[in-house]
Amino acid sequence: xxxxxxxxxxxxxxxxxxxxxxxxxxxxxxxxxxxxxxxxxxxxxxxxxxxxxxxxxxxxxxxxxxxxxxxxxxxxxxxxxxxxxxxxxxxxxxxxxxxxxxxxxxxxxxxxxxxxxxxxxxxxxxxxxxxxxxxxxxxxxxxxxxxxxxxxxxxxxxxxxxxxxxxxxxxxxxxxxxxxxxxxxxxxxxxxxxxxxxxxxxxxxxxxxxxxxxxxxxxxxxxxxxxxxxxxxxxxxxxxxxxxxxxxxxxxxxxxxxxxxxxxxxxxxxxxxxxxxxxx
Amino acid sequence: xxxxxxxxxxxxxxxxxxxxxxxxxxxxxxxxxxxxxxxxxxxxxxxxxxxxxxxxxxxxxxxxxxxxxxxxxxxxxxxxxxxxxxxxxxxxxxxxxxxxxxxxxxxxxxxxxxxxxxxxxxxxxxxxxxxxxxxxxxxxxxxxxxxxxxxxxxxxxxxxxxxxxxxxxxxxxxxxxxxxxxxxxxxxxxxxxxxxxxxxxxxxxxxxxxxxxxxxxxxxxxxxxxxxxxxxxxxxxxxxxxxxxxxxxxxxxxxxxxxxxxxxxxxxxx
Numbered sequence: 001x002x003x004x005x006x007x008x009x010x011x012x013x014x015x016x017x018x019x020x021x022x023x024x025x026x027x028x029x030x031x032x033x034x035x036x037x038x039x040x041x042x043x044x045x046x047x048x049x050x051x052x053x054x055x056x057x058x059x060x061x062x063x064x065x066x067x068x069x070x071x072x073x074x075x076x077x078x079x080x081x082x083x084x085x086x087x088x089x090x091x092x093x094x095x096x097x098x099x100x101x102x103x104x105x106x107x108x109x110x111x112x113x114x115x116x117x118x119x120x121x122x123x124x125x126x127x128x129x130x131x132x133x134x135x136x137x138x139x140x141x142x143x144x145x146x147x148x149x150x151x152x153x154x155x156x157x158x159x160x161x162x163x164x165x166x167x168x169x170x171x172x173x174x175x176x177x178x179x180x181x182x183x184x185x186x187x188x189x190x191x192x193x194x195x196x197x198x199x200x201x202x203x204x205x206x207x208x209x210x211x212x213x214x215x216x217x218x219x220x221x222x223x224x225x226x227x228x229x230x231x232x233x234x235x236x237x238x239x240x241x242x243x244x245x246x247x248x249x250x251x252x253x254x255x256x257x258x259x260x261x262x263x264x265x266x267x268x269x270x271x272x273x274x275x276x277x278x279x280x
Numbered sequence: 281x282x283x284x285x286x287x288x289x290x291x292x293x294x295x296x297x298x299x300x301x302x303x304x305x306x307x308x309x310x311x312x313x314x315x316x317x318x319x320x321x322x323x324x325x326x327x328x329x330x331x332x333x334x335x336x337x338x339x340x341x342x343x344x345x346x347x348x349x350x351x352x353x354x355x356x357x358x359x360x361x362x363x364x365x366x367x368x369x370x371x372x373x374x375x376x377x378x379x380x381x382x383x384x385x386x387x388x389x390x391x392x393x394x395x396x397x398x399x400x401x402x403x404x405x406x407x408x409x410x411x412x413x414x415x416x417x418x419x420x421x422x423x424x425x426x427x428x429x430x431x432x433x434x435x436x437x438x439x440x441x442x443x444x445x446x447x448x449x450x451x452x453x454x455x456x457x458x459x460x461x462x463x464x465x466x467x468x469x470x471x472x473x474x475x476x477x478x479x480x481x482x483x484x485x486x487x488x489x490x491x492x493x494x495x496x497x498x499x500x501x502x503x504x505x506x507x508x509x510x511x512x513x514x515x516x517x518x519x520x521x522x523x524x525x526x527x528x529x530x531x532x533x534x535x536x537x538x539x540x541x542x543x544x545x546x547x548x549x550x
Contacts, residue, residue, distance in 0.1 A: 208500065243316040
């Protein structure tokens with residue numbers, strides 16, 4: 001879910017009757033489009049030279065599509081057809097994208113190969129890094145990716161969901177550091193002002209319907225957990241987090257508007273509409 | 281910034297296609313929201329002397345209530361602290377209550393104080409590879425299997441009827457408990473019924489017991505089940521334990537028609 005410049009809220013679904021639903025901030029349905037993305041998963045919005053574009057990933061079709069806000073396709077990126085050690089082609093089931101200021105497109109292949117692929121604006125593959133494994137620079141479900149510009153050195157912030165971690169990389173793909181969030185199965189980081197917002201789809205022992213929202217401050221400390229227990233640190237280490245109330249079942253993204261209100265769409269939650277939290 | 285700064289809003293009353301209908305926003309109230317279940321961790325489910333149950337702190341303004349008498353916990357029950365020391369076979373039932381929220385779902389923990397080994401398994405049904413370790417060792421080792429059925433502590437069976445023959449050292453017993461896993465998503469079902477026959481040294485039937493379990497009902501989450509056959513105190517020499525699996529996986533399941541798996545990690549003498 002993202003917000004465009006005019007304040008509309010855009011929700012991506014995998015329902016091919018309406019892949020994209022467009023709402024006003026008070027929840028009125030304004031428009032809808034899209035019937036070709038059965039595995040629609042990731043949605044990023046990027047202002048490029050004054051015009052906004054959407055980057056949609058489809059985990060079933062294994063592709064990324066760049067469109068205008070009303071659904072006109074501009075670019076399509078398919079499986080990069082990289083070989084793996086056994087000679088087979090790596091799987092490609094991309095979960096999210098991030099677009100840098102120079103136009104490079106970073107693709108997190110979170111349900112496929114666990115690589116981060118880097119494309120130029122014409123969709124040509126430039127680089128790859130990460131991959132599956134336990135090492136610090138590797139991933140186990142690289143579910144989300146964003147660009148962190150909160151300090152003077154922009155860098156990539158990437159989810160390792162099964163490890164309950166966020167990882168920093170530079171734009172060349174060099175590993176920098178890890179943020180541990182024990183018990184938090186986080187989807188993708190959403191940067192807003194000085195905070196990082198994370199839909200935490202499961203928590204604790206990964207029981208179903210155990211989600212909540214995690215909010216990190218400018219020091220990447222977990223300071224707020226709507227729907228979760230109050231975060232506690234002991235000797236600088238975050239204690240294992242878990243759900244407190246069953247407001248959320250499986251939150252899958254967080255959208256923050258200009259008034260700092262939160263919009264939370266969910267996965268596998270009985271087709272419930274997104275939940276809005278008003279900032280007070 | 282804390283979570284209390286956010287006002288919780290109910291799901292937007294959204295998506296009337298027509299723009300002419302005014303939008304309405306319903307703010308959810310505290311009493312409309314249910315508390316999450318207590319987070320409970322236990323040292324050992326099977327223990328020789330004692331074991332400790334640990335609880336996470338409940339949400340602010342709430343308490344975790346518990347019982348050990350089989351009754352559902354409520355506001356009149358005992359309040360749990362950070363931990364509970366247990367020295368006897370127990371069924372502990374926990375629930376979070378308070379803060380104006382709806383009470384949480386219940387969490388039940390069954391714990392077993394085991395005597396030193398006083399029964400042996402003479403004959404056992406044949407488990408199926410790769411879950412086919414020695415039943416005469418595994419099922420009386422007093423070690424609880426984990427939630428991972430591949431951890432080497434579970435025996436897996438894919439047959440409809442199982443028979444175990446046990447012998448005893450003459451100690452007093454009040455029945456048998458079968459420790460199984462129920463994980464329907466992994467095609468692992470609990471038994472449909474159990475029966476036990478106890479015999480004395482002359483091979484005379486002392487007593488018997490029978491129970492049924494609703495194995496075919498949908499259960500979305502994996503769980504340990506302890507199925508007990510209770511009798512009046514006796515001193516048997518031998519017992520025959522009959523375990524009946526579902527004849528086939530129920531119709532509602534993707535594996536409908538196939539023989540379900542049955543996973544056992546312990547046969548406990550009560």
